[in-house]
Amino acid sequence: MTIRVVAKNYVKPEKVQDFLGLCKSLVEVSLKDEGCIDYGLYQELENSGVLTFLEEWKDEKSLDQHLNSSHFKEIFPLLSEYLEKETEVNVYRKTL
Amino acid sequence: MTIRVVAKNYVKPEKVQDFLGLCKSLVEVSLKDEGCIDYGLYQELENSGVLTFLEEWKDEKSLDQHLNSSHFKEIFPLLSEYLEKETEVNVYRKTL
Numbered sequence: 001m002t003i004r005v006v007a008k009n010y011v012k013p014e015k016v017q018d019f020l021g022l023c024k025s026l027v028e029v030s031l032k033d034e035g036c037i038d039y040g041l042y043q044e045l046e047n048s049g050v051l052t053f054l055e056e057w058k059d060e061k062s063l064d065q066h067l068n069s070s071h072f073k074e075i076f077p078l079l080s081e082y083l084e085k086e087t088e089v090n091v092y093r094k095t096l
Numbered sequence: 097m098t099i100r101v102v103a104k105n106y107v108k109p110e111k112v113q114d115f116l117g118l119c120k121s122l123v124e125v126s127l128k129d130e131g132c133i134d135y136g137l138y139q140e141l142e143n144s145g146v147l148t149f150l151e152e153w154k155d156e157k158s159l160d161q162h163l164n165s166s167h168f169k170e171i172f173p174l175l176s177e178y179l180e181k182e183t184e185v186n187v188y189r190k191t192l
Contacts, residue, residue: 003141004138004150006102006148006150008186020191020192023192024192027192040190040191040192041190041191041192042100042188042189042190042191043188043189043190043191044186044187044188045099045156045187045188045189046187050186051191052102052186052188054100054102054150054188060141090104090140090146090148091140091141091142092138092139092140092141092148092150093138093139093141094136094137094138094139095116095136095137095138095139095147096116096119096120096123096136096137
């Protein structure tokens with residue numbers, strides 16, 4: 001059973017381009033992580049400051065490995081300075 | 097460019113099974129909607145009362161058609177009586 005992650009970021013309007021620049025390498029490297037099925041950054045149609053990672057992982061173990069990877073641990077803390085508040089993360093399993 | 101929808105529901109704990117029962121037919125029929133690429137209901141690992149639709153549509157037109165379909169218009173209003181607050185809906189376009 002795969003795991004789906006929704007990680008929602010409220011980015012300061014003047015920092016969206018900087019945020020995207022940092023996320024580019026995170027997305028590229030994470031797509032190569034073991035057990036990564038899908039990983040992308042998405043922008044809200046009605047609020048361009050809402051930028052959300054939508055991810056799919058083979059299982060919880062592969063998500064844990066991603067969260068403990070050097071690329072995640074290096075880049076994720078840097079993102080916080082561009083945010084208006086803390087990232088909202090939800091991890092899901094398919095029900096229907 | 098496809099469109100991704102995240103529609104997050106906070107379901108009253110005692111109403112989760114009723115909510116799932118209503119959503120089952122909505123998911124089954126919506127998967128057959130024109131332009132529907134993916135449509136499922138997902139349960140949060142750490143909070144079983146958070147039940148979120150994760151959807152992918154061919155374009156905004158196909159999403160609009162879904163929102164105006166008889167099955168959506170019939171079932172969606174019925175879900176609200178099982179919720180603790182209004183559904184949070186975000187519509188996204190891929191950026192990275």
